[in-house]
Amino acid sequence: MAPSETDVRLSVLDTSPIVQGSTARQALHNTLDLARFADELGYYRYWVSEHHSMRGVASSAPAVLVGRIAAATDRMRVGSGGVLLPNHAPLVVAEQFGTLEALHPGRIDLGLGRAPGGPPDAVAAIRSAHARTEMPFAERLHELLGYFDPPEDQTPTAVPAVGNQPHVWILGSSTASAELAGSVGLPYAFAHHLNPEGLEAVQVYKDAFRPSPMSPAPQIIISVSVIAADTDERAEWLAGSTRLKVLSRMRGKRILLPSPEDAAAYPYTAADREEIAARSQSVLVGAPTTVRSKLNSVLNATGADELMVTTPVYNHADRRRSYDLLSSLAFSCQHPARGTSTGRVTVSDGVSPT
Numbered sequence: 001m002a003p004s005e006t007d008v009r010l011s012v013l014d015t016s017p018i019v020q021g022s023t024a025r026q027a028l029h030n031t032l033d034l035a036r037f038a039d040e041l042g043y044y045r046y047w048v049s050e051h052h053s054m055r056g057v058a059s060s061a062p063a064v065l066v067g068r069i070a071a072a073t074d075r076m077r078v079g080s081g082g083v084l085l086p087n088h089a090p091l092v093v094a095e096q097f098g099t100l101e102a103l104h105p106g107r108i109d110l111g112l113g114r115a116p117g118g119p120p121d122a123v124a125a126i127r128s129a130h131a132r133t134e135m136p137f138a139e140r141l142h143e144l145l146g147y148f149d150p151p152e153d154q155t156p157t158a159v160p161a162v163g164n165q166p167h168v169w170i171l172g173s174s175t176a177s178a179e180l181a182g183s184v185g186l187p188y189a190f191a192h193h194l195n196p197e198g199l200e201a202v203q204v205y206k207d208a209f210r211p212s213p214m215s216p217a218p219q220i221i222i223s224v225s226v227i228a229a230d231t232d233e234r235a236e237w238l239a240g241s242t243r244l245k246v247l248s249r250m251r252g253k254r255i256l257l258p259s260p261e262d263a264a265a266y267p268y269t270a271a272d273r274e275e276i277a278a279r280s281q282s283v284l285v286g287a288p289t290t291v292r293s294k295l296n297s298v299l300n301a302t303g304a305d306e307l308m309v310t311t312p313v314y315n316h317a318d319r320r321r322s323y324d325l326l327s328s329l330a331f332s333c334q335h336p337a338r339g340t341s342t343g344r345v346t347v348s349d350g351v352s353p354t
Helices: 024-041 062-072 090-103 120-126 129-133 137-146 175-183 200-208 232-250 260-265 270-279 288-302 316-327
Strands: 009-014 045-048 077-084 108-113 167-172 188-191 220-228 283-286 306-310 330-335 339-344
Touching: 009 024, 009 316, 024 045, 024 062, 024 316, 045 062, 045 108, 062 077, 062 090, 077 090, 077 167, 090 108, 090 137, 137 175, 167 175, 175 188, 175 200, 188 200, 200 220, 220 232, 220 288, 220 316, 232 260, 232 270, 232 283, 232 288, 283 288, 288 306, 288 316
Parallel strands: 009 045, 009 306, 045 077, 077 108, 108 167, 167 188, 188 220, 220 283, 220 306
Antiparallel strands: 330 339
8 A cells, every 4th residue: 555644633631630749739830831831832632630639649620620621721631641430420521521522613623541550548538338349341431432322212311512522532551442442433542651561462452443423433542651851861861760759659658749850860779770771761751852653653553543652750840841842843653554655743623523
């Protein structure tokens, strides 16, 4: 098949990180600032997470944050990465995201996951174990989708959802979520930043895919953790923060993301450095050319249509700079079914579905 050209979209995944010495309020204001900046740079979509009782994460109410970001930006699609469906009644999720879609037509995404999103005591406080497990995830999904296009006599009705369906995605880091997404004909977002060794899930999704009105062809986002800086040395120094945080968690101590200065001053042992090296492959670190090569490897391994980037650095200015550098990179990708494709991150109006 003759080579064709396609754009590889670039998007943002934001947990509203609370770093050492900061607050949830500052983290949420940083999210709004980064969202406006990403909109100006031409990023295609901006997703926020759902986490509970995690000291380093301020993004706990994605529907609230999605609405605020959508109102503060002009072009990007905005959505959840994701709403953890077992935590919620599908009717309520449909009402929330139907309302968002009605207020911001053509710009809202509803990414859905099945993880608990927090420690056991927080999960129990959100919803009882019985309520979380009485219905399989696939049944919850079908109930949720039914509220957006119900038969005339259906009750109850999610009134603002009727005719206002956001673009629905299945999120996951395993083959189970990939198979479900493919079998129901929904787009799939794979969490490479959580499971870099699990890319076989993408092929499982493609093999299981059945066309649907919601997605006539497979659509794939790969979420990646990236730290870009002007030089490799600077990027490696910035990455010290997240490496020390990971090491501390492995040692049984949970800390907020430390400054790179504190990370550089930490008295690492030889064993510490070995463990960091073994667990650092999930974060792609370097100057623009270095990062581009690493991201191209991910694209070539998956044939993905879109990269969604999360950037775990201490200073907000460094996070902005990382996304600024990434926004101008060009990517090439080998799509097995379509021949060789090249793409460049481009400014998109963000109002048409993927």
